[in-house]
Amino acid sequence: MSLNTRIFLKPLAVALSLAVAPFAQAADVNLITAQMPPFANGPDAEDKGMAIDLVAEMFKRASLEMTVTYEPWPRAVKSVETTTNNFLAPPFRTPEREDKFSWVAKLLSxxxxxxxxxxxxxxxxxxxxxxxxxxxxxxxxxxxxxxxxxxxxxxxxxxxxxxxxxxxxxxxxxxxxxxxxxxxxxxxxxxxxxxxxxxxxxxSENWLAANLDLDPAVKTAMSAAMDSMRADGTYEAIVTKYLN
Incomplete structure (x- = not known):
């Protein structure tokens, strides 16, 4: 059984909002993961998890609304591989998976x-x-x-x-x-x-991955969001919260 939570994200950057607006209006963006602390702590956890917090901030900066779905890990991987508008966190990037997903941003090693x-x-x-x-x-x-x-x-x-x-x-x-x-x-x-x-x-490297049909504008906006998070210290603050 899948567990769903919705995270509502307010627009921050007009440029990114304009870039991804058509995609956001066309369909919800779904992040699929499995309960695996400290990456994803579960829908009822007060601290959602390192990967969830990182991805939520990326979506926030890209002006997207995100739904989080918890599934058993094998099902989560298959769901993202086979259905559009889905993201997966935090899979290892491996040669076997390279051509099965769109690789959006490295989360951590x-x-x-x-x-x-x-x-x-x-x-x-x-x-x-x-x-x-x-x-x-x-x-x-x-x-x-x-x-x-x-x-x-x-x-x-x-x-x-x-x-x-x-x-x-x-x-x-x-x-x-x-x-x-x-x-x-x-x-x-x-x-x-x-x-x-x-x-x-x-x-290993843990990444944010997506279905191969991911809109290139969304991928660009999400990648830019991660770059800005690393530049302004937000990335380090979130990772440190869970690792120290």
Whole structure:
């Protein structure tokens, strides 16, 4: 079941408003994501999440109204790939996905790591003998592990589920990104000190992506919005809010 919230954004820049007005009037713009703190914290969260806040500010500066829809991650990816006027946050930009989406703006970089409750797993080789590894179902991370030859995967619908399985002893490690376990209290409500974070094994880029039919004027306006956010300190302020 999809969960929807509407974010109403007031126009700020006349130039951007004129550039995207025909698109905005023709159809709503929908941001599709999955609940994955701290990127997207869920429709009922007070702090919406780093990716949601970044994209909302981009839409605000581009004078667009945005609907946020929460779906399981594999469905979210498919929805944006196959239907117009949809954006996706925050997918990894990978060679396999390059021609499937319009890549609007880089949101941030993240390190893929193994998270355990014992000794650190610092490489794929270190993880070979583990009995079970949780990983987000349908994600680029799952594909990374599959391509590395791992067959001992336990796909999960969220990192919160992965953390709970790890604490319960049902998996031996969770393959995720360092940002998920950055705070003193994790998305699953556990202490960061409850876990052991391994060394980065892959560096990835999280992006705002869109359906290939995205209006070029909208893409230009959104890209310009991100540039202005980086220039005036808004980008750093939003990221710092969630990472510190």
């Amino acid at each position: 993240a390190n893929q790591i193994f998270v355990t409750q014992g000794g650190a797993i610092n490489s794929f080789e270190d993880a070979r003998d583990l009995e079970k590894i949780s990983v987000l179902r349908g994600s680029a991370m799952e594909k990374v592990l599959t391509e590395q030859g791992f067959t001992n995967l336990h796909p999960v619908t969220s990192d919160v589920q992965g953390e709970k399985l790890l604490v319960a002893g049902r998996v031996n490690a969770m393959y995720s990104v360092d940002i998920v376990t950055n705070d003193e209290t994790t998305a699953g409500g556990f202490l960061r000190s409850d876990f052991t974070m391994g060394a980065p094994v892959v560096v």
